[in-house]
Amino acid sequence: MSTALKDMIRNPTVAELELVARYAALKADARRERLFEAFAQTGLPGRRIEGWRWTDFKAALTSLDAPKVATARDPLARDGVATLRFTPSGYAAPKALPAGLKLLAKDDVQAMGGAEDAPLGALAAALSGGRTPATLLVDVSAGVPVHLHMVFEGPGAINAARVVFLLRPGAELHLSESHLGGAALSASLIEFTLNKDARLNRTVYQIGGAGEAQAITALIEQDAGAESVQTVLAFGAKVARIETRLVHRESGSKATLNAAYLAGAGLQADITTHVRHGAPSCITGQVTKGAVLDGGRGVFQGKFHVPRTAGQQTDASMQHKALLLEEGAEVFAKPELEILADDVQCAHGNTSGALDAAQLFYLRQRGIPLVQARALLTEAFIAEALEGAGALEEALRAEASAWLNHAA
Amino acid sequence: MLKIENLSATVGEGEDAKTILNGLSLAVPTGEVHAIMGPNGAGKSTLSYVLTGREGYAVTGGTATLNGADMLALEPEARAAAGLFLSFQYPVEIPGVPVMTFVRTAMNAQRKARGEAEISAPDFIKKSREIAKVLSLDPEMLKRPVNVGFSGGEKKRLEIYQMMMLEPRFMVLDETDSGLDIDALRTVAEGVNALRAPSRGMLVITHYQRLLDYIKPDKVHVLAKGRIIKTGGPDLAHRLEAEGYDGVLAEAV
Ligand SMILES: Nc1ncnc2c1ncn2[C@@H]1O[C@H](COP(=O)(O)OP(=O)(O)OP(=O)(O)O)[C@@H](O)[C@H]1O
Ligand SMILES: [Mg+2]
Numbered sequence: 001m002s003t004a005l006k007d008m009i010r011n012p013t014v015a016e017l018e019l020v021a022r023y024a025a026l027k028a029d030a031r032r033e034r035l036f037e038a039f040a041q042t043g044l045p046g047r048r049i050e051g052w053r054w055t056d057f058k059a060a061l062t063s064l065d066a067p068k069v070a071t072a073r074d075p076l077a078r079d080g081v082a083t084l085r086f087t088p089s090g091y092a093a094p095k096a097l098p099a100g101l102k103l104l105a106k107d108d109v110q111a112m113g114g115a116e117d118a119p120l121g122a123l124a125a126a127l128s129g130g131r132t133p134a135t136l137l138v139d140v141s142a143g144v145p146v147h148l149h150m151v152f153e154g155p156g157a158i159n160a161a162r163v164v165f166l167l168r169p170g171a172e173l174h175l176s177e178s179h180l181g182g183a184a185l186s187a188s189l190i191e192f193t194l195n196k197d198a199r200l201n202r203t204v205y206q207i208g209g210a211g212e213a214q215a216i217t218a219l220i221e222q223d224a225g226a227e228s229v230q231t232v233l234a235f236g237a238k239v240a241r242i243e244t245r246l247v248h249r250e251s252g253s254k255a256t257l258n259a260a261y262l263a264g265a266g267l268q269a270d271i272t273t274h275v276r277h278g279a280p281s282c283i284t285g286q287v288t289k290g291a292v293l294d295g296g297r298g299v300f301q302g303k304f305h306v307p308r309t310a311g312q313q314t315d316a317s318m319q320h321k322a323l324l325l326e327e328g329a330e331v332f333a334k335p336e337l338e339i340l341a342d343d344v345q346c347a348h349g350n351t352s353g354a355l356d357a358a359q360l361f362y363l364r365q366r367g368i369p370l371v372q373a374r375a376l377l378t379e380a381f382i383a384e385a386l387e388g389a390g391a392l393e394e395a396l397r398a399e400a401s402a403w404l405n406h407a408a
Numbered sequence: 409m410l411k412i413e414n415l416s417a418t419v420g421e422g423e424d425a426k427t428i429l430n431g432l433s434l435a436v437p438t439g440e441v442h443a444i445m446g447p448n449g450a451g452k453s454t455l456s457y458v459l460t461g462r463e464g465y466a467v468t469g470g471t472a473t474l475n476g477a478d479m480l481a482l483e484p485e486a487r488a489a490a491g492l493f494l495s496f497q498y499p500v501e502i503p504g505v506p507v508m509t510f511v512r513t514a515m516n517a518q519r520k521a522r523g524e525a526e527i528s529a530p531d532f533i534k535k536s537r538e539i540a541k542v543l544s545l546d547p548e549m550l551k552r553p554v555n556v557g558f559s560g561g562e563k564k565r566l567e568i569y570q571m572m573m574l575e576p577r578f579m580v581l582d583e584t585d586s587g588l589d590i591d592a593l594r595t596v597a598e599g600v601n602a603l604r605a606p607s608r609g610m611l612v613i614t615h616y617q618r619l620l621d622y623i624k625p626d627k628v629h630v631l632a633k634g635r636i637i638k639t640g641g642p643d644l645a646h647r648l649e650a651e652g653y654d655g656v657l658a659e660a661v
Contacts (some may be wrong), residue, residue, distance in 0.1 A: 357463060359500055359501075361463065362496070363502070364461075365460050365487075365494055365496075367485050369517060
C-alpha cells in the first residue's frame with residue numbers, strides 16, 4: 001500500500017486499513033477516489049463526530065473478519081416479485097423483469113451529491129464494484145405500478161452495494177428491501193430521484209447479528225407533486241444505521257418517513273433522517289416508534305431544515321416515541337427543527353418511558369402472562385409506524401410480534 | 409371459598425409506607441354473594457388490588473386463599489387463571505388493542521395455564537355475540553380498542569362482558585354500578601345474576617343499596633379503616649342507606 005493511500009485516514013484502525021486496501025484493489029476511477037476521500041475525511045464515524053455520538057462504527061468495527069452467524073430469514077420475500085440479490089461475492093438479477101423496469105449495471109462509478117454528509121453512504125459507493133456493479137441504475141417508467149424486492153445478505157467481510165433509481169414522471173414503484181446482514185460490514189447506498197408526480201413506497205426490513213455493522217443510506221430527491229412513503233422495521237446489529245436524506249426540491253412534494261426499531265441486548269438501531277424543504281408547500285410526516293430491552297440501544301435523530309424563502313407553507317410533523325421495556329435499556333433522541341421560514345406548520349414530539357403499569361396490570365388480571373402482555377402493548381404501540389407498508393404491513397407486524405413474544 | 413384472614417397491607421415505600429388494610433378477615437363460601445360497603449378511602453379498592461396482585465402494595469401480614477390456593481404467592485396472571493376476576497372501579501384504556509383480540513388472548517392464556525385447549529374462532533365469536541346481546545352491547549364496540557373513548561357506563565358494561573366471557577370462579581366487582589344509568593344497571597345486574605352458580609362466589613363492592621336490590625347478597629360487610637367492622641344480612645344495607653355510616657360505625661366501636 002502506498003503511503004499516499006495509508007495517509008488518507010488519520011490514525012487508522014485495523015478495520016480502516018482494511019477498507020483502504022479494499023478500495024485500492026478496485027478499478028481506479030476519479031469518481032471513486034472522490035467518494036473514498038469523502039469517507040476518509042471522517043474515517044469510520046464515531047462518537048467524536050457530529051451525528052454519530054451514539055452510533056460508533058469506529059469502536060464497533062474492530063476488524064473485517066466475517067462473523068460466523070447464519071443469515072436471517074427474509075420475511076419480505078414473495079413469489080412473483082422480481083428480486084435483486086446483493087451478496088459479498090456477487091450480484092444477481094432475474095432475466096425477466098416487470099414491465100416498466102429497466103436495469104443497467106454500470107462498471108463506472110457515479111458521482112454522489114453531499115457525499116461528505118453521509119460518510120458511510122460514500123463508503124458504500126466507493127467500495128461498490130468488482131464482483132457487483134459499481135452502480136446499478138434502475139429506470140422506472142410510468143404506466144403500471146412496478147414491484148421490486150432487493151436483498152442484501154450473505155457471509156463475508158464487506159457487502160457494499162449502490163443502487164440508483166430514477167422514477168420517471170408519473171411512475172410508481174413499490175420497493176421492499178431486506179437487509180439481513182451476514183458480513184462484518186454491510187454498507188448500501190440507495191438513491192432515488194422522483195420526477196413529477198412519481199410515487200415511491202419503500203419498505204425496509206433490517207436485522208443483523210451482535211458482531212456486525214450495517215449502514216443503510218438512502219438519498220431521495222423529489223420533484224413537484226411527487227410522493228414517497230417509507231416504512232422501516234429495524235432490529236439493529238452491533239451497530240446499525242438507517243439513514244435517509246430527503247430533499248423536496250419542487251413544490252407540492254410529499255413524504256412520509258416512518259420507522260419502528262426493536263433492539264435487544266447487545267444490539268443497536270439508529271434511525272437518522274434529514275429532510276430539506278427546498279421548495280414551498282411541501283409536506284413531511286414522520287412517526288418513529290421504538291422499544292428497547294436491557295442492554296439494547298435505540299437512537300433517533302431527525303432533522304427538518306426549512307429555509308427562509310424556499311420553505312414557505314411547509315407542513316411538517318415529527319414524532320418519536322420510545323419504550324424502555326426493561327431497566328438497562330438505552331434510548332437517545334435528537335429531534336431538530338431548523339425553521340427559518342415564517343409561514344409554516346411544524347409539530348414535533350419526543351417521549352421515552354416505560355410501559356404503563358396500570359395497563360400491564362389490567363392485561364395480567366385477565367390472565368395474560370407478563371411477557372405476552374408486554375408484547376401486546378408494545379405491538380400496539382409501534383403499529384402506527386408500520387401502517388404505511390401496505391401489503392407488507394402484516395409481514396412486518398408478524399416479525400415484530402414474534403420478536404416481542406420471544407426475545408422480550 | 410374465598411378466605412381472607414387477618415390481612416394487612418401497606419402502600420408506599422420505606423418511611424412513606426401507609427397501612428391501608430389492617431387485619432382484615434372475611435370469608436365468602438362458594439356459591440354465595442357478599443357485599444362490601446364502606447366510606448370513601450376505607451380500603452375497598454385496595455382489598456381488590458391486593459387480592460389480584462397489583463404492584464405497589466406490600467402485604468405485611470395475613471393470608472388470602474381461593475379454594476385453598478394461596479393467592480398472595482401467585483403472579484396476577486396465575487390468580488386470574490385460578491379463576492379470580494376483578495371488575496375494575498376504573499377500567500383501563502388499552503389503545504391499539506381491539507376488545508375481541510384482548511378477550512380472546514386472555515381466554516386462551518387462561519386455558520393454556522389450566523392445560524385446556526384453545527377456543528376456536530367460530531366458538532369464540534358465537535359466545536361473544538350471545539353475551540353482547542344479553543348486555544345490549546353494540547357489536548361494533550367490540551372491534552374498538554379496549555375502553556378507548558368508551559363512556560363511563562360503557563366501560564362498566566365492558567367489564568361485565570369480559571367477566572361473562574371468561575366465566576371466572578370468583579368475581580370481585582368494584583363499584584360496577586357507578587356510572588351506569590338505570591336501565592344499564594338492570595342489564596348489568598342480570599348479566600351478573602346469570603353467573604351466579606353453586607360453583608362461584610362473588611364479592612360486590614358498592615356504595616348504593618340499589619344494586620343490591622338486583623343482586624341480592626347473602627351477606628353484607630362494612631369495611632372501615634382497613635378492616636371489616638360489621639357483618640349482617642341484606643337488611644344491613646338498608647340500615648346503612650337510612651342511617652349512614654356514622655350511626656353504624658359508632659355502634660361497632
Ligand atoms: N398508591 C397509593 N398511595 C397513597 N395512598 C393510597 C394509594 N392507594 C390508595 N391509597 C389510599 O388508601 C386509602 C384507601 O383507598 P381505596 O381506594 O382502597 O379506598 P376505597 O375504599 O376503595 O374508596 P372509594 O369508596 O372512594 O372507592 C385512601 O386513603 C387512599 O388515598
Ligand atoms: Mg374504591
